[in-house]
Amino acid sequence: MATGSDAELPVIAVVGPTGSGKSDLGVELALALQGEVINADSMQFYRGMDIGTAKISESERRGVPHHLLDILDVAEEASVSRFQAECRQIIADIHGRGKRAIVVGGSGLYVRAALDVLEFPGTDPALRRRLEKELVAVGLTGMQARLRAVDPVSAGRLGDARRVVRALEVHELTGRPFSSFMPSREYFQPAVQIGLDVPRDVLHQRLATRVHAMVDAGLLDEVRALDARGLRRGKTASRALGYAQFLRVLDGASDVDAAAEETIVATRQFARRQLTWFRADPRINWLPWDDRQLVARAAKLC
Template sequence: MKLPLVVINGPTASGKSSLAIDVALRLQEAGRPSEIVNVDSMLVYRGMDVGTAKPTAEELALVRHHLVDTNDVTQTASVADFQQQARQVIAELRTHGIIPVLVGGSALYVHAILDEMTFPGTDPEVRARYEARLAEVGPEALHTELAQRAPQTAASILPGNGRRIVRALEVLELTGGFTPQLPEWSYALEHVLQFGLELDREQMDQRIDVRVDQMWADGLVEEVRGLLPQGLREGLTASRALGYRQVLQFLDGELTEQEAKERTKSGTRRFARKQLAWFRRDPRVQWLPAGDPGNGGVIVDQVLAALR
């Protein structure tokens, strides 16, 4: 039989990364080699460490991590590319008898990797034209243009989400249509064991506030300054990451530093609620209480049982 594919989902600050390391180490102690596959779309960026809560060098040394620090900040992350890369890593690990542990809070990326999902093609020239238009008029104006061409599509995309607006216009031009709805849950990969970490809203908000305060204390502002010569502003994905966008606004004089910190907290809280709501829609996820020290044992017991 194929080795199980362990998936650990959950919102920001729920403890996914540390649990994944715990599970991988426990599996190794049980004689089952295991490695971690990152499914957080921002951990791929080199130099974006503090603001993404990237695992430390010590944690990365404990268990091998894949799809971490693979991109420069100027590169645009694509869910289609991530799907291909992650599936290739999973297949290679299984071929070598290594149990993959997927971990991350990017719900769309998890869905794309695990389930049947195809993506329309892309055209660099068409994409570049709409990206230039986005830079010229801003996301709200471009959203208005999208609404004139495809009202239903525009209604499904927030006016401030420039990346999705550009992608919708690109697909419209290339194919004549755009379907924003995602497919139903249908595994494309075999032997998946999905777990989710849940916590109540008050606890989640408190954890996020503590995390953001710690990011500032650990030097997020200095990290952003250091990434400017590497092209952070030009990175369409990296520059819009939570925390990084707000610090850039602070450095540009648009916000005070305290305002940047508070907006990072509020934006992260909204994002975490969306993450949790998305994962809760998936009936295949087994939910565990975030922070329970017994979670690693629960997951490993199920993995070992699946191998018998």
């Protein structure tokens, strides 16, 4: 347990794959430690994306304040640099009131942005538009070749067009390779990370059960309502697990059962990527998700 002034209290982060119980543990820790939760799940920023993101309900929050939920419309693009600034301001406010800040989420880069020394280069809309036009002209392979000439590290790591364009934009703006902005494992301020460890077979079954429950709870109707509010225009929200698959149902290109199975497969793949990301961080304290003493053991680390 931390000692000393409020400024020395470590930020608590609850991380792990989707479906591992992070939201529930965040609430339990907040109740045990007089804390407040800060959302670090990029898809839970969006108003109305409730069922498909398993967003914690008001009743499930049990009176614990939750920050950075429902802050964007679905047509808006999420920004990790904006999140970093807002999250750190909220952390300072929570600690300044003598409470504990508990960051909860499985979006790895957002968690790192909250906790680690991490610099974000700016953007230039005109430059971005020019690069996107060049992408259309020369294709992804041509843009990757350009990136390889100035930033081979990023070229070897990035495979999708949006990120390749971003890497080229950063290089033109700053004269530095995009890879030079990658975070080191250095906390911005004291922090404790708690990871929830779920056996793969158990997690796979939990994710399948959860997707079917989302369908029964009205996921298709939620997607239909969000489509009317501009979901397809949202570069971030439209790619969310479940939402992309069920938009195809609205288009007549799929049916509910097929969309559910596609969502289960995509969610399991996403969980695997999350685990790869988080397992690479040796600072995370992993605890069994179903430990009967989970809250007490997690609180002891904080």
